[in-house]
Amino acid sequence: MKLTATSAALILGLSTTVALAEGNLNIYNWGEYTSPELIDKFSKTYNIHVTQTDFDSNDTALAKVRQGSSGFDVVVPSQSFIPTYIQEGLLAETNPGQMENAKNLEERWRDPAFDPGRKYSVPWLWYTSGVSVNTSVFKGDINTWKVILDPPAELKGKINIVPEMNDIMFAAIKFEGGTWCTSDKALLTKVRDRLLEAKKSWLSIDYSGTLKMASGDVSASLDWSGSALKRRTQNHSIAYGLPKEGFTYGSDNVVVLKDAPNLENAKLFQNFIMAPENAALNSTFAKYGAAIIGAEKYYSDDMKGAPELTIPDDMKSKGELLTLCDPKITQLYSRIWQDVQK
Amino acid sequence: MASLEAVRSKSASRTRWLLISPAVLVVIIGAIAPLLVIVTYSFLTPGPTGGVNYTLSFDAWTRVLFDRDVFDDTLTLSGTNLEILLRSLLLSLATTVLCLLVGFPTAYFIATRNPLNREVWLLLVTVPFWTNLLIRTFAIQDLIRNEGIINTLLIKTGFISEPIQMLFTNFAICLGLVYVYLPLMILPVYASLERQDRSLLEAASDLYARPFNVLREIIVPLAKPGIIAGSILVFIPAIGTYVTPILLGGGRNLMIGNYIEFQFGQGRDWPFGSALSLALMAIVMVALLVYIRHGDSHGHEHG
Amino acid sequence: MKDESTPGVAIRLNQVTKTYGSGNAVVTAVKSTTLDIFNNEFFTLLGPSGCGKTTLLRLIGGFEYPTAGTILLGGEDIASVPPFQRPINTVFQNYALFPHMTVAQNIGFGLRMLKRPRHEIAARVDEMLKLVRLENLSDRRTSQISGGQQQRVALARALASEPKVLLLDESLSALDYKLRKEMQMELKSLQAATGITFIFVTHDQEEALTMSDRVAVLSSGEIMQVGTPHEVYIKPANHFVANFVGETNFLQGRGLNSDDRGAVIDVRGVGAVAIATKDRVAPGQLVNIVVRPEHLRILPLAQEPAGQLTGSVKAVSFCGAETQYTIELSRGAAVVTVRRYNTPEENLPIAIGDEVSVNFTPNSAQILPA
Structure with missing residues (x-):
């Protein structure tokens, strides 16, 4: 008797949850990366309750989604991971390229290689990777990887490297004149030697290293555009350089999972964030650029015309999308990176 | 009679198995099954x-010990792996020894x-555990960084003119590990000291043992089970530590825990990560066996 | 030994006081005690638990320091000398054997701490093992031997470094009756053989009487009487000693008259009783007549004319060599215990409910102020 009562209660409880789930949206995104105002506006506009969960790396997010039944509707992975999501059939083909607000997409992001025709993804924010430098410590040219890979005396022992293997390997390969995903052994020997030599001048290899730039503990760091912008608002001597040897630009993108419990709400969300005033809310919060035409006029004042968010015309050809290399190449790069970190 | 007895013992043994089955289930689900997954992955x-x-591939295991040279494909003993492993061993050994040096007097103080x-002191020892490990580690960061409390104090009092670089060194890693794991040394050592019969100390003193000899001849040997337990409790998590080398070591000098994490993350090489973690397990196990056996042959047989 | 020492005195306690706590919560464990213990003496501190005997022993051993007073060892004040510098060793109540050492290592511990040469230690340990008859157990752990054997190891360990004084703290109390009897004999002969002064603490008056050359009876941190076992038993100094050492009957009465040879006491409900004593008793003074049970004699009332005391038998208990009778004296004078040897001559049948006469000779009783 008791058992039946319990199971009845359980079933009732379950159905209640299911009933509530209409009008829900579950977002799986990087931490500190979602504007609360944006979520608030979305909730009010469509009367949808939004739940957010954080991840700390693309690999964590992918592993979780792969397991299936994650309960998430939308995920915001980096572009280099999008092909994997697509190939593994994890995504719902929502065709955001055909949505109403798709007309707002900036030309560069309209038909990217990682998602031709925008069949699955909508850009969340975009970024470049370069170097942040405290110009009161070093007054020379900062538009080069030399700042962190062959640093001047002023910066030695004050450099931080963000421990993203792909970014640092990209920097070193470009600095030595190679192409990304190269397996040229002669070049990779130079890359390794360069990194080993440069490491002697590095203070730390740490995600939180860039946070120490404002206080002066760190004077130069591998950095991303939005992060550099935040540093500059804290300490005006900090400037962001785009290396002329080649830099990466990339974006994080909103995709909808195949097993999304609230598919329609997720589509609404994809369309919603392509509206300029909505994309600008996100940009203002995270300090990264929106890939949406007309978003800039809704930016906060400190972001309008910020150099970190603008790629000068003469540099445009130097940027490339960061892709994932073949596993064998990744293994090779891992080995080199481990030699550096050991 | 005999057959009845056989039936009875059979049903008794069945009951016994039934009673321990939850424990067996927990061990299988909690320990053996994940281990099997890792073993499988490593091949x-x-x-x-x-x-x-x-x-099927033995590549991951080969790479634990050997490096296939990136550039000419020859196999050599893996310098990288051995160096990282050696650093991890040395750092965790140093941590264990320092924990013992600081923890033993503390435990003795409390036990006396x-x-x-005593209960108040014990409570104080466990207070750091109430706070998240990350927060505690950040607190240490703030103490020892160049503009941190210690350097600021030293400069203001005129002991030094330039800040001492403490953060992002092996010293910082060791400090962090000792701070985090010290209670794990204090508690078992305290337990073994607290049980000690005070009259043994009086007897030793009565038999001409000066205080230092009482410590060396009676207190320490009798606290050995606690010292062994404490050392194991400190050494094992220390060698697998992951957060401290990043936050306090600045990520420049990785320990084996970070190395393994990297394989499952950015390195995208789960088989190698599995092989590495199994190798670490084996090394820790062998080290423990040697340590415990060594401790036994010199120790006493009573708890 | 120093020149100023009194010859023959091993330990001299002078006005030794020990208090614990402070302010209102001061507890006095030992009250201004003065005592001489002689060389080569088997001396016993006897008293009920909490009387201060163990504290006194610990003061001598150095485990406690006196609040006031001096402790002289061979004429030298050792009151504040730590235990490891006193040539005094202790056999602890629970033996306190080191569990992580073998029997031989336990015995050799003191000599090792004194940094004696290795061969000397080995030889001495062998000698001690022989002395306590444990030669074949030398490599055993202390947990692998019996209680009696542990007792012997503790003794051997304490004696190995030839202390001037050996302290024994209730050392036999954990042993069973037979073993205890054996160890009592053994201790006595060990003491004779080694010539070391033994100071023995016990609450067992029988043990104290059997083994000691002299006994100090303590109560509430004070010494009540010091004397040979015979003196303490036969001439207890006060009511406490009389009561604590051996069994005793007390008969309350008032003095009638007394002279050099004795006194006559008016025992309530009985009448005048003569006692041989040199002490004077003032007429009307309230006193106790003290008679040991074995000094009372009873006879069936029917066969003998009524004696000084009569009563009825309330209980009879057979104790092997003797029989003990509990007798309620007539007119509620007192309840007394009488002990009679079970010899054939005395084997008169007396049973519960019998009316008996109770007698004692004037010189077998003693008078103590009430």
């Missing part, structure tokens, strides 16, 4: 974006207070 090849491909105060 496969890495998938394109993490995960594994189901093709009156019973009412």
Whole structure:
């Protein structure tokens, strides 16, 4: 008797949850990366309750989604991971390229290689990777990887490297004149030697290293555009350089999972964030650029015309999308990176 | 009679198995099954974006010990792996020894207070555990960084003119590990000291043992079970530590825990990560066996 | 030994006081005690638990320091000398054997701490093992031997470094009756053989009487009487000693008259009783007549004319060599215990409920102020 009562209660409880789930949206995104105002506006506009969960790396997010039944509707992975999501059939083909607000997409992001025709993804924010430098410590040219890979005396022992293997390997390969995903052994020997030599001048290899730039503990760091912008608002001597040897630009993108419990709400969300005033809310919060035409006029004042968010015309050809290399190449790069970190 | 007895013992043994089955289940689900997964993974090849491909390979295991040279494909003893492993061993050994050096007197101090105060002291020892490990580690960062409290104090009092670089060194890692794991040394050592019969100390003193000799001949040997337990409790998590080398070591000098984490993350090489973690397990196990056996042959047989 | 020492005195306690706590919560464990213990003496501190005997022993051993007073060892004040510098060793109540050492290592511990040469230690340990008859157990752990054997190891360990004084703290109390009897004999002969002064603490008056050359009876931190076992038993100095050492009957009465040879006491409900004593008793003074049970004699009332005391038998208990009778004296004078040897001559049948006469000779009783 008791058992039946319990199971009845359980079933009732379950159905209640299911009933509530209409009008829900579950977002799986990087931490500190979602504007609360944006979520608030979305909730009010469509009367949808939004739940957010954080991840700390693309690999964590992918592993979780792969397991299936994650309960998430939308995920915001980096572009280099999008092909994997697509190939593994994890995504719902929502065709955001055909949505109403798709007309707002900036030309560069309209038909990217990682998602031709925008069949699955909508850009969340975009970024470049370069170097942040405290110009009161070093007054020379900062538009080069030399700042962190062959640093001047002023910066030695004050450099931080963000421990993203792909970014640092990209920097070193470009600095030595190679192409990304190269397996040229002669070049990779130079890359390794360069990194080993440069490491002697590095203070730390740490995600939180860039946070120490404002206080002066760190004077130069591998950095991303939005992060550099935040540093500059804290300490005006900090400037962001785009290396002329080649830099990466990339974006994080909103995709909808195949097993999304609230598919329609997720589509609404994809369309919603392509509206300029909505994309600008996100940009203002995270300090990264929106890939949406007309978003800039809704930016906060400190972001309008910020150099970190603008790629000068003469540099445009130097940027490339960061892709994932073949596993064998990744293994090779891992080995080199481990030699550096050991 | 005999057959009845046989039936009875059979049903008794069945009951016994039934009673211990939850424990067996927990061990299988909690310990053996994940281990089997890891063992399996270590004999496969890495998938394109993490995960594994189901093709048999000994590559991961070969790479634990040997490096296939990136540049000429020859196998050499893996300098990288051995260096990281050696650093991890040395750092965790140093941590264990420092924990013992600091923890033993602390435990002794507490064990010799009156019973009412003892509980207060023990509570204080466990207070750091109430706070998240990350927060505690950040607190240490703030103490020892160049503009941190210690350097600021030293400069203001005129002991030094330039800040001492403490953060992002092996010293910082060791400090962090000792701070985090000290209670794990204090508590078992305290337990073994607190049980000690005070009359043994009086007897030793009565038999001409000076205080230092009482410590060396009686207190320490009798605290050995606690010292062994404490050392194990400190050494094992220290060698696998992951957060401290990043936050306090600045990520420049990785320990084996970070190395393994990297394989499952950015490295996208789960088989190698599995092989590495199994190798670490084996090394820790062998080290423990040697340590415990060594401790036994010199120790006493009573708890 | 120093020149100023009194010859023959091993330990001299002078006005030794020990208090614990402070302010209102001061507890006095030992009250201003003065005592001489002689060389080569088997001396016993006897008293009920909490009387201060163990504290006194610990003061001598150095485990406690006196609040006031001096402790002289061979004429030298050792009151504040730590235990490891006193040539005094202790056999602890629970033996306190080191569990992580073998029997031989336990015995050799003191000599090792004194940094004696290795061969000397080995030889001495062998000698001690022989002395306590444990030669074949030398490599055993202390947990692998019996209680009696542990007792012997503790003794051997304490004696190995030839202390001037050996302290024994209730050392036999954990042993069973037979073993205890055996160890009592053994201790006595060990003491004779080694010539070391033994100071023995016990609450067992029988043990104290059997083994000691002299006994100090303590109560509430004070010494009540010091004397040979015979003196303490036969001439207890006060009511406490009389009561604590051996069994005793007390008969309350008032003095009638007394002279050099004795006194006559008016025992309530009985009448005048003569006692041989040199002490004077003032007429009307309230006193106790003290008679040991074995000094009372009873006879069936029917066969003998009524004696000084009569009563009825309330209980009879057979104790092997003797029989003990509990008798309620007539007119509620007192309840007394009488002990009679079970010899054939005395084997008169007396049973519960019998009326008996109770007698004692004037010189077998003693008078103590009430």
